[in-house]
Amino acid sequence: MAVPWSLISNTSTPDSHHSLFSSPSFSTSTFPKNHHGSHLFPTTTTRNFPKISTSVSGIWDAVTGGGGSSREALIAIRRGMVLFRQGDVSGSVSEFDNAIKLDPRQKAYLWQRGLSLYYLDRFEEGAEQFRIDVAQNPNDTEESIWCFLCEAQLYGASEARRRFLQVGRDPRPVMREAYNMFKDGGDPEKLVAAFSQGREGENFYASLYAGLYYESQNEADKAKVHLVASCQSPYGLRSDDYMASLAKVHCVCRKWEL
Template sequence: MGFASTLYSHFNLPTSYSHFLPSKSKFGLKTPNALLSYASSPSKKMPYHKNVPPFSSSKRFLVLPSVSGIWNTIIGAGGSSQEALLAIRRGMLLFRQGDVPGSLVEFDRAIELDPRQKAYLWQRGLTLYYLDRFEEGAEQFRIDVAQNPNDTEESIWCFLCEAQLYGVDEARRRFLEASQCLLGTVGRDPRPVMRESYDMFKDGGDPEKLVSAFLLGKEHEFFYASLYAGLYYESQVYSCNPSLLKFM
């Protein structure tokens, strides 16, 4: 188990990306706008269920003060490492505000200050995806998968990057190849919605069935089913006709 997964399991924080995605961006996100925030209270824009408990579906709180304090202790953070963590915080905030290029500057600065951060910077992978820098995004997610193989989301985002580069069929071949390489080290994702989402990308399932399966489930399950169904459709449309993506 990689350091990130150990840290998150220690704090019992759910792993997810949605709190990091911006609610509004000049880049025109192709996924649902009303995404969960990593603020300390439920987002008023949450479209499906209103009374979402704080932090109910946001696991990856590397930037929480209590967590970052433990992080500093374990990695022996000196001045440069602490500055790197501050750069990551700034990058996440800028992304959420819609300044995607600015967020990349901060994430790259964090790596310059402390190269060890790159192995855990899934946030940088999302930024690269939304800047259409798919090759670099795929590389970032593969590095993260190697450190945290129990989390299926990095694998899915790597697929999404490679689908833009090579098409869905080649992306799926690479997806399966990577899964075979990690066989024996990849654990079972404890989240049913992510297991089903992972299988959909791996096997080419039906996004409508995924959403229907969690329609009456928990708030975050329905949200993530909808999110990954939308991302799946996006990868298919772009692969068939990249020019259609501007209409999404």
């Protein structure tokens, strides 16, 4: 399994497992290509990374058998995640790719890279990334869904559904329902309605995946309604969750006003 994000960062962390939930289309990125472009979101800058402690480095080395290159790879991943949150999607991929060069074992766990590749229209590479990740963690609902999202752009929704990655039962009701909707086809409006009175996080994820489902069906107007709603939800506005940042990146990529 991947080293938990709590071992990689000293900043506040989401309250769930290492998958996309804990962190998180048609045009290429509209963000700056360099790593020092304007920041779209007021998040931590690359200058403010907390250092990885010796104890954390030791844990990672014990898990991976690596040394300095493993620590440098973790730092590159952290830089990539911050760049993505800031809207520099191309820069984030450069950092994730650098992490793989430094420590090739990282590729099996780099779901963050798959998300960035989706927003650069690099769908085949994104699907490959998510398939590799699911092979390592066969219970990861969201990586299965994101593989579908990539392959829907490559082959169409029907073929992507035929190729759908089966994973274990997710403990989160909202993600179980989202998974079944993508796998079997369904009504995104029912997903949103089912969790409209639920916890803030459930409401956010229902809206996020309803919008993404509509995007996979090439229904951009309906996708916009739900993606914007996810950004404007209490969870989307306040949470440090990587996927809350992804929702904002998505809307900016599509040139949707928030």
